[in-house]
Amino acid sequence: MWWSFFNLYHPKMELNSRFDIIIAGSGAAGLTIIWYILKSPKLRNKKILVLDKSISPINDKTWCYWESENLEISEFIHHSWSELEVGANGKTFSETLTEYNYNCIRNGDYAAAIINKAKELSNITFLETFINSFKSKDQFGVVDTESGIFEAPIVFQSVLPSPGFDKSKVDVSLIQHFIGWEIETNRDVFNPEKAIFMDFNVPQKNGVTFMYVLPTQNNTALVEYTIFSDKLLNENEYEAEIEDYLEHRYQLTQDDYNVLRKEKGAIPMEDRQFDTWYCDNVMNVGTVGGLTKPTTGYTFIRIHNQSKEIVSALEQNRKPSVSQSSTYRFRVYDMMLLNILNTDHEISLTIFHDLFKKNRFDRILRFLEEKTSIFQELSIFSTLPYIPFFKSIYKMKHRIFTGA
Ligand SMILES: Cc1cc2nc3c(=O)[nH]c(=O)nc-3n(C[C@H](O)[C@H](O)[C@H](O)COP(=O)(O)OP(=O)(O)OC[C@H]3O[C@@H](n4cnc5c(N)ncnc54)[C@H](O)[C@@H]3O)c2cc1C
Structure with a gap:
């Protein structure tokens, strides 16, 4: 080896x-x-x-990122995508990125x-x-x-x-859990230039659910079934959903592909x-x-x-003093969205739909990277349904007004 x-x-x-x-x-x-x-x-x-x-x-984890600074890690990149797609509420939005590449x-x-x-x-x-x-x-x-x-x-x-x-203190305790299959198909069905960042146009059975597809060639891709919820599923439940997706989206039956590798994860989503x-x-x-x-x-x-x-x-011979990974402002945004994801799945899907329909993808990635200015954030929020966020502020006020 x-x-x-x-x-x-x-x-x-x-x-x-x-x-x-x-x-x-x-x-x-x-x-x-x-x-x-x-x-x-x-x-x-x-x-x-x-x-x-x-x-x-x-290789049992695929780490993806987009970068705005030169981190000198390009030698490690396995694949990059210049175009992303998001699906929600029956619609699909695609965009070519201009500020970033999505790298894995x-x-x-x-x-x-x-x-x-x-x-x-x-x-x-x-x-x-x-x-x-x-x-x-x-x-x-x-x-x-x-x-x-x-x-x-x-x-x-x-x-x-x-x-x-x-x-x-924890008010919301969700898990982002997933299983991914790296598959090779017997015909060309994928576009290696375009990653499917989040496709929420799938049955929402167990929590807010999406598929994530990272094609590396026309006939190879990592296809991942992901849920935000508080309970893990049995492995065969994730895998049945991947099979269903491959059949409905790409008309692939089980005879049309080989599973080369699997990966799974359960990442905490907590405030x-x-x-x-x-x-x-x-x-x-x-x-x-x-x-x-x-x-x-x-x-x-x-x-x-x-x-x-x-x-x-x-x-410099100093004790490392690493600051909070997020500033107060972004901790509050995360708390509000976590609260919505936890309590209202339908509104969550509308938020993702509106976010990707009404904002440039580069701007959204910059926001997720916590590099936007407050004015850019207000402009993003103005495109989203505001009542759920107000409700969320009310529910999380004991955290938000005491330093989050
Ligand atoms: C499948 C998967 C995909 C992910 N994809 C992304 C992504 O696309 N982008 C992104 O930004 N993040 C992603 N993440 C989240 C995050 O980046 C990873 O979890 C990352 O590996 C976290 O790094 P870490 O060093 O904190 O933990 P780990 O990488 O898990 O490292 C912890 C290490 O500690 C060792 N260890 C644990 N317990 C013991 C012990 N008792 N004794 C000795 N050794 C021990 C483990 O063997 C492991 O090597 C992903 C996570 C998973 C699980």
Whole structure:
């Protein structure tokens, strides 16, 4: 296998337990911190330990993003789309993007490339082990693992929820859950230039539901059935809906395609605030650090922004102080929409319909990226039914007027 070349540390070898930096969890957040450390002449020679229960890259997540800043990650892009389509309330809207590309990266490719680069440096050690807990002791973050105890003045962890997690306020607790099939068809049915961002024109049985289609060639695509609700389904329920969609939208029967790969996910959609620090010297990063945007599930670009801030602080010998992933204004918008998604599915669909019918897609992506000005936001809101938002403000007033 291609990843067997990784020179993994063997737990029985003697390992000095003290490091300059420990990265606990080598998913998107851990890998991205390593990526920026590798680019930093000041940090790349530090003694670094990377811990994860599995350091064997596999492609089981497709991370999509659109970017307005040059993040220097184009080498990882697996496919890009210049056109997006959205369907809602029986209508379909398509638009060619002018400010962005919609890009996807496969997590296994990303991990393999970064781990291979890191392995060129003997000061970076990878250890495959289960992490039990974190604590702080004498100015060090301490990681308790099944292979021993390791410590460093700074630990970045993307593995365990912070101790305060269960006590934080939550009014809406939904999940964005999905199963995707990467398929190859026996004839050309897809347009590899155009991604189906959200197609809500599907039966709305279990919550607000849409299909997401990422074609990479005329006959290959990732086709994902996604629901916003508080309960997961059985795998065969998601898969039956994918089969139905392929039949109705593309006239494909089961004999017309092979399923090459599957991916699944359950991403929290909550109005929760997250702690930046697990304890002194142990910082929460990635999803457990609250970087997932609750109304969309998008996290990848926020992880890049956070990792850049972390590496810049380390270079200046400062304690990283990562600000809230969203400002108050955007937390309030997310709370209002979460509340609507939770309580009124029909209105939710009308909101998506009006949003994509009456606004340019680039503007919507900029809004979802939280890069719009308040005037641009008011202009977007003026295109949406306002009563549900007022009702939502009323229902969430105890949060909105106390700092969200
Ligand atoms: C299928 C899927 C698709 C997604 N698509 C997108 C997308 O298109 N765009 C986007 O922006 N976001 C997307 N997301 C959301 C988000 O970007 C990902 O979940 C991302 O992987 C989060 O990064 P992370 O580092 O916080 O967590 P993870 O990538 O999950 O990394 C956590 C790491 O911790 C390790 N670990 C966990 N527990 C232990 C333990 N006890 N001991 C040792 N190791 C442990 C795991 O093995 C894992 O490697 C997607 C999520 C999923 C699940």
